[in-house]
Structure formats: structure tokens, C-alpha cells
Amino acid sequence: MAGRRRADGRGGARAGLPRALHRPRHRQAVHATVLRLAARPDVAEGDRRRPAGAARRGGAGAGRARGAALPPRSPRAASGRHRRRRRARRPRRRDRARRGPHAGRPRGPRRSRVRPDGRGMPRAGRGGADRPGAAVGGARLDLAGFHATLSRDPPPGGLVMPARRRSPQVLRGLVASLVATLVGLAAVELLVRGVYLARASLVDTVTLPYAVGHRYLVPPWGDGVRLLEPDPVLLWRNRPGVRRRYLDVFGPIGTEAERARLLARFLPTTPAALRDHPTWGVAINSLGFRGGEFPPRRREALRIVCLGDSWTFGANVDQENTYPARLEALLRQRFPDAGVDVMNLGVMGYSSFQGRELLRRRALALEPDVVVLAFGMNDSSVAGFRDADLAAAPPPGPGRRALEAVGRLEALRLLAYAAQRLTRPGDSLAEHLRAADESARSPGPGAAGTTEDYAEVARWTRVPLDEYRDNVSAMVGDARRHGAAVVLLFNELWAESPYAAAMADVGRRAGVPVVDGAALLARERRRLDAEREASLGLRSSARVYPGESPDAVEVVLRLRPGGRSVPRGLFVVGAHPALGGLVPNRVALRDDGREGDERAGDGVWSHVARLPPGTRAAYVYTNSGREGRWEGLDLPALRGLRADAGPGERRYAPVETFGAIGLQADPWHTNAAGYRLIAAAVLEAILSDDAVRPRLVTSVSDLRGGSAGSGSASP
Incomplete structure (x- = not known):
């Protein structure tokens, strides 16, 4: 050793x-x-x-x-x-006095x-x-x-x-520094939370974040006025007792920077330039649903429960203009002596997965006579996750809960938001236009549009098509077992959605009426376009006319200023060379009776775009901006056209309005006029049920005359 x-x-x-x-x-x-x-x-x-x-x-x-x-x-x-x-x-x-006798x-x-x-x-x-x-x-x-x-x-x-030997004074200094740091951070956190609370108490209207591409940074102080809160089973729900008034800013603006500043505005007051914009209010009852408190059950009254997403909730309109409220008003107008209670159980962002749970846990306990199921728009969202996976995820462990608690610190969130504002300014309007054209030329999994496309992206879709059919079928069965009649309603702006066909298939198999809201709005939009073109003496957008370019399709864009002044002119810009090649304020529309314009000075500005047959292109309008600068912007949404004609033919696009889209309040929802149409269609579907109709007829003459089933449902 x-x-x-x-x-x-x-x-x-x-x-x-x-x-x-x-x-x-x-x-x-x-x-x-x-x-x-x-x-x-x-x-x-x-x-x-x-x-x-x-x-x-x-x-x-x-x-x-x-x-x-x-x-x-x-x-x-x-x-x-x-x-x-x-x-x-x-x-x-060391000094002897400090170390004692062993100095x-x-x-x-x-x-x-x-x-x-x-x-x-x-x-x-x-x-x-x-x-x-x-x-x-x-x-x-x-x-x-x-x-x-x-x-x-x-x-x-x-x-x-x-x-x-480590000095005790050094250790005491380190501990004191650590305590002082923690106290300082706690003071900063309390200060930030106090400022947010004070701001939330002074907010008169909430500005909704609208941006092209729907990707934007949400300021952390916006949580003080949020409408939703987490739920362990439903993923989220409405916050009970909330009262909010929202400012409608879905309209033209000067530049993209102005829109970004508007979304990041900290002051709680409404800017002077936006005080003439419309607003809409929201009131959530104690159960977490929009509207007043639900009345007690009356056996003689017909109780209708409406489940759905933001279309049922009534985005962008006041309570009296939501489709459940309009449905109740139509029923009371048609049958004044009949008792009717219509309850709005819509929640923003809900899918059929969440609706199925809500029906079992809350809706059936209300003892409804009729259940209206309106899901589909959020189910088809390719969001990168499945709702069922989120709900089945195990509860977070102690480590994850600790990280989540740290992530909820407002001071850290504010720093992260500031860093993102500096490092991630967001995609420009030109990048969105270029991406839209590239997606139209070579659609990938993110641009799913057919049943086959959705099969490829099922794992990233919130509710795949097969699960959507199962959820809707299960909800129909649950409602019927509790003695309620069922009406299926598909609310969406995309009329060609495969989910609309899936809902129609479920309704046909189950023998329940189906209201296709997307097709309903598309028909109404075509009717309004025809009326407008006839009143202005313009050519119909439903027909094809001979063109002047033998090798291309001529698409004539037509635009009205919408009551806004036009100091320099109206322009169109898109990624296609025929639309300016992403150079804003270069391709001008004209109102002089030449180059595709039908009548000079009629207030309808026109431009002829010559495109290959079958071309899809995205574009936006601008008003009197400088060439090469993104100024005088239109709505925060992309418009689109399709050259669906043959070479040498000309097609006129519907007459559009600068700063507005027909029957739309934003890129995802209809407006009050659209909700009225949906309510009238749902009323006709309810009256088609032989078990429900007799409960609304109050006299023999009404029953014999058939006024309840065949009369007009127009408001």
C-alpha cells in the first residue's frame, strides 16, 4: 500500500x-x-x-x-x-479584534x-x-x-x-442581496399588476385585434378585459358576469404601422379618430352564457337551446341582433300567444368536441324542447392540435406547474412582449399577398380544401372529418333520447367546406332538418350583387362576355369608394404582374369609360386584369397613396379573384365597396343582416317538425290556413 x-x-x-x-x-x-x-x-x-x-x-x-x-x-x-x-x-x-484570540x-x-x-x-x-x-x-x-x-x-x-475559511460576512451579504432582489422583483410585479388593474377599470371600449393573416401580438395588459377563461373539460368558457363593449375597427386605415400601434395601444380611452366607429356590447349571465338570466322552466312554453361557436354567440353584433335573439323575436311575432324561451349557449371558438361535452353537462339539464346544433367552422381549423388530445392530456406535474406560475408573472410577460415587438415585427402586407398566391398555385397541407386534403392533415386539425361526423351524430342521439327535437345548422363563410357536406350527410341519415348557413349567405350575396348591378346599369357578374385578349381571360374589377373621398385615385395591388407585382399605388382604377370602365363618372372605378385561365390571385385596394408606399389601405383582409373563363373571354367581377365586404362584419363572421337570414331559416326548420309545430299554433284557423308552416319568415 x-x-x-x-x-x-x-x-x-x-x-x-x-x-x-x-x-x-x-x-x-x-x-x-x-x-x-x-x-x-x-x-x-x-x-x-x-x-x-x-x-x-x-x-x-x-x-x-x-x-x-x-x-x-x-x-x-x-x-x-x-x-x-x-x-x-x-x-x-486579519485584525485580531475581528478574529478573536487567534489573530x-x-x-x-x-x-x-x-x-x-x-x-x-x-x-x-x-x-x-x-x-x-x-x-x-x-x-x-x-x-x-x-x-x-x-x-x-x-x-x-x-x-x-x-x-x-469563508467569511460569515460574505454569506450574510449574499443572503441580503438575494432578499433585496426578491423584494424588488415582487415590488415590480405588484406595480405592473396594479397598473393593469387600474387600466382595466378605465376601459370604456375594447379594440378587437384585426390584422391581415390573423397573426398579431396580443399585449399582456389585454388579459384584464378578456372574455374567456380556462376550463379543465371544455378547454375554455365564458367568464360569468362579464360586461364588455367592443369597438369595430374592421375598416380602412392609413398605414400598417398605424394599425399595429392601434393593436398595441395602452391608453384605455378610445382614440378620437375612431369614436365614430360602431360598437357592440356583450353581457354574460351568471351561468357563463350570453344574454340575461335564464327563466325558470315553464311547461307550457317552448324552450329552444342554441349551441354553437361565435356565430351562435353573435360576434360583432349586439345581443338583440344575434341569431338566437332574432329567432325568439320572430317566434313571438309569428305566435304572440305562445310562450317561447330561446337560450344562447354559444361560446367563441367552440368545436363539435366542446359542444358535445357542453350538451351533456349543461344543455340537457335545461330540459329543452328543441336543440339547434351549429358547429363546423372551428372544427375545420388546421391549428396544429386536436381538441380531444388537449382534453385527454394528463394534469401538469409540479415542475410544469411551477414553470406555468413563472410564466404568469406579468413583469416577465411584459418583457417578453417588448422583446417580441423588437425582434418580430410581423409579416408585411406584401408577404401575405405573395404567400396567398403561392398557396393558390401549389396548395399544400396547410391549404386543405377537399376531403382528401383534410385526410392528410387530420392529426393537425382540431376535429378531423370522421370525428366531426361522430360528434354531430352523438349530439343528435343524446338530444333525442331526452325528448328534444334537433335542427342542424352549418355556419361558415366557406360554402365549399367538406364539413358542410358531412353535416348534411348526418342530417340525412338521422332524418333531421339541416340549415346550410354558408350556402344561404352565398345565395343572398349573389342576389344583392345582381340588384346592385341592375340599379347601376352595369353588366352582370354572372355572365361571360367576349374579350379583347385572345390568349388570356379578362377580369374586370369594379369598386365604389363607399362614401369616402378620392383625392388622387383608387388602386389595386397584388402579387401577380397584372395587379402591380406588389408595388402599391401603381395600378390605377379608372372612372372615365375606357379600359373596361362601363360608364364614365358613375362612381364605379374599374380595372381590366389579363390573366391565364384558371388563375387565382389575391389583392387589396388602396386609396390615394404614394406609389411604392403602403398607404391608404383598405380592410385588414385579402380579397380574391378567379379567372374562371376561357381565353378571349371577359368576366366582370361583382361591384365591391372600399372599406366593406358584403354580408361580412370581419374576415370570419357575417353581420346583423346575415344573422337575420339565419334566424329566419332556422325558424322554418323548426316549424317543419310535426311534433313542435302544434305547440306554437294557438288557434284552429292558423292550423287550417297553414300560416305557421308556409308563411314568410322575413323579419
């Missing part, structure tokens, strides 16, 4: 040191002491020049007695540079105290102590003398080896 003398009398690798000094905790300190002693000639000779008992008090080696003459130094030690180095290497001494002892890497009885210290002659001195640093070290020095009687209080 290392450190013991072998049979031949030669020691091992550590035979020259005592056994107690082989321990790792003593090795560094003793090694440094040995080297310091070995470098001095007087110590190398065994410390014979000094009287016994004159060893240095705090060290492990010998020292000179008080008043004794200094030994001669080598020429190198006499140099100034060497003296400075020796002073730098000497351990600093003046040198500090080292670790302290090792020898007890007063001398135990715990190696003795001379053990572990190879009688070996001849070894050459260290040019001098010879007499280990026997060194061991003898160590074996002398320890001073009172014990012999202290050189050691390093």
Missing part, C-alpha cells in the same frame, strides 16, 4: 510524508507548507539555527524567535521583485486543528519519516526535522494548519 515501507526499506509514492498527511483534506495545505519551508536554506538544514520552541505559531514549519537575527538571504531573495512576489504569496492576516494566524485552503493533548497529529518517525531529505526547489528538506517540529507540544488551543 502507498505510504508504507516496503520489505527492501524503500518507501512508496507517499512514503516521505506522515500517514495523517496522506488524507486528501490535508494534502494541499501541507504540500504548500512543505514547499515554503523547503525553499529556505535555514529550514533545509533541519532548523538547527533556531532555538527550540521558536516555531511559527500559526504554521506547520519552524520560525525565528522574537528578536532573533534574520538569517542571510540569497542574492535572488534580496532582489526587489522577489520580495514583492514573496509578500504577494504570504497569507493575509495573526495564516490562512490556507483548509483548517485542521490539533487537539490540546496532541492527538490527531502525525508523529516523527512514522510513514517514512526517517528517510533522508529530498531535494525540493534546489534545497534539501530534512523531513525528520520537519516531523519533529510537528510533534512538539501544541500551543494552548491546539495547532492550526493553514486553511481557507
